[in-house]
Amino acid sequence: MKNPTYIADMLYRYARKRPLRLHMPGHKGRMGKDIFDSRLDITELGFSDDLRNPGGAILESERLCARLYKTKRALYTVGGATSGVHAFVAVSKGKILTDSSCHVSVDNAAEIFGKTLVKLEKPKFSALSLDDVKRAIDNDGEIGTVLLTSPDYFGLCAPLEKIRDYLAEKNIMFFVDGAHGAHFGLDDEHLPACPAKFCDAAVVSCHKTLPAPTQTAAILTNSDILADELKKKLNMLCTTSPSYILLAGLDRAIAYCGERAQKRLAELYYWLLVLKFRLALLDVPVLENDDFTRIVMDMSVWGVSGKAVFEYLCKKNIFAEMYCDDKVVLLFSMKNDRWDVRRVINAMSRLSKNKPPKEKASGTGPFEYPTKEQNQL
Incomplete structure (x- = not known):
């Protein structure tokens, strides 16, 4: 049987x-079947590069991704935006200011790394304001990092540029969970800019809004030093056997977006x-x-x-x-x-x-x- x-x-x-x-x-189920060919499911073979320390095809694809989003660096991950959030929390300093609608990965990472969260109450169907952030920081001098969700589940964005300028004066780290905004920055006439433009680093879930397979994501940053630090944390947190099929699907999606x-x-x-x-x-x-x-x-x-x-x-x-x-x-x-x-x-x-x-x-x-x-x- x-x-x-x-x-x-x-x-x-x-x-x-x-x-x-x-x-x-x-x-949307319209990616085509060729990328899921089992003959493409391989491991690190020298010529196939290594996500943990890319220097060949993977690095070139990451560079293409960085050019697409107009950032210095892009770091691929097949652990979804969750792995990027975990890396942000791992490198954070002081208490972490976040919003009450943050993804569960923020809470989990704080517990894993022994970090203290300070949560801003955010109504379901409205965005955070700069004043919300200012009040929270004024009330707690131990906040050294801000990690906000933007856009949220309902497509609402925080005023990232204003928040960045304010936090820069305070020397407070600023990360954005931009999981729902991988398409931001790809159509300047109708969409906001890429969230990485207004923070130290952002993570985007490419699979959420781009023609990419589930679990694919990218960390975007304009700092080489921070990129290297985040890469070390990703290597500690993520699998040593990333799927080449997922990476190839992400590669295809980035190329598609650049063209269309x-x-x-x-x-x-x-x-x-x-x-x-x-x-x-x-x-x-x-x-x-x-x-x-x-x-x-x-x-x-x-x-x-x-x-x-x-x-x-x-x-x-x-x-x-x-x-x-x-x-x-x-x-x-x-x-x-x-x-x-x-x-x-x-x-x-x-x-x-x-x-x-x-x-x-x-x-x-x-x-x-x-x-x-x-x-x-």
């Missing part, structure tokens, strides 16, 4: 449905303007944010929960990134097209004629990271 392949079977069932993927990764990102993102910008207009006609406003690719539908006018709309879309073979209270997050990328936008418009138009029952909106899904307390159970 043939043994079941539970994970593979689950993935093939999803792929065969030909879903509209408005969730990460940014390739600006054009594809500009096209997407206008398609999503149409989507926002059509949603407004259905009394579904979209949260104003700094990232046009992240459509946050506000279902409060309908009086229904984000979960109800999320589940309806799933039944229509449209899979959103997440829901939170009365919001639903649709994550588009340069691999989406106008036909994808049309599918969302049609689905929401049908739902508007038969709205779900009104209910109190609460909860986040389709999953939540376990809390520190839950991890200890």
Whole structure:
């Protein structure tokens, strides 16, 4: 009797449905199969370079990445932005000021490295301000590092340039978890600048918004000294056997973005303007944010929960990134097209004629990271 392949079977069932993927990764299932050829899955063989100490093909690809983002250095990792956050915490000094919506990796890294976090309370659907940061630092003279999330899950950005200028006067280190903003800086007309422009170093999850495979990320910095220090920490924290298939996928994504990102993102910008207009006609406003690719539908006018709309879309073979209270997050990328936008418009138009029952909106899904307390159970 043939043994079941539970994970593979689950993935093939999803792929065969030909879903509209408005969730990460940014390739949307349209990356092509060639990069996942098992013949490309190798180890360090001299000619194949070494991620821990790159000097050949990997280094050249990192240099291409740095040029794309207009930074001095780019450090690849196949440990996701989590590994970059861990490296930031590892090299931090003093207490670390972060935001209450920070990724779970910040809390985990602080525990691993014995660091103390000072958390700024941040409302779910608004960005931090410079005054928030100033007040926190004025109240605690032991803060030596600031690590902020920008953009956040809802596409909201902190005023990084103002915060950088203020922190520079205080000689406080500044890191940005820019996991959701790997596409920032690739279309200057419609998107904010790359977060690395306004801090000591930023980490971006290339897999979230670029056509790159899951787990691929890059640390970006304009300091050679800091890059070398962060590289040492990455080598301590990450696997000694990084996947060449993942690295090749990241390499392809960076090359693709260098050639096509600006054009594809500009096209997407206008398609999503149409989507926002059509949603407004259905009394579904979209949260104003700094990232046009992240459509946050506000279902409060309908009086229904984000979960109800999320589940309806799933039944229509449209899979959103997440829901939170009365919001639903649709994550588009340069691999989406106008036909994808049309599918969302049609689905929401049908739902508007038969709205779900009104209910109190609460909860986040389709999953939540376990809390520190839950991890200890």
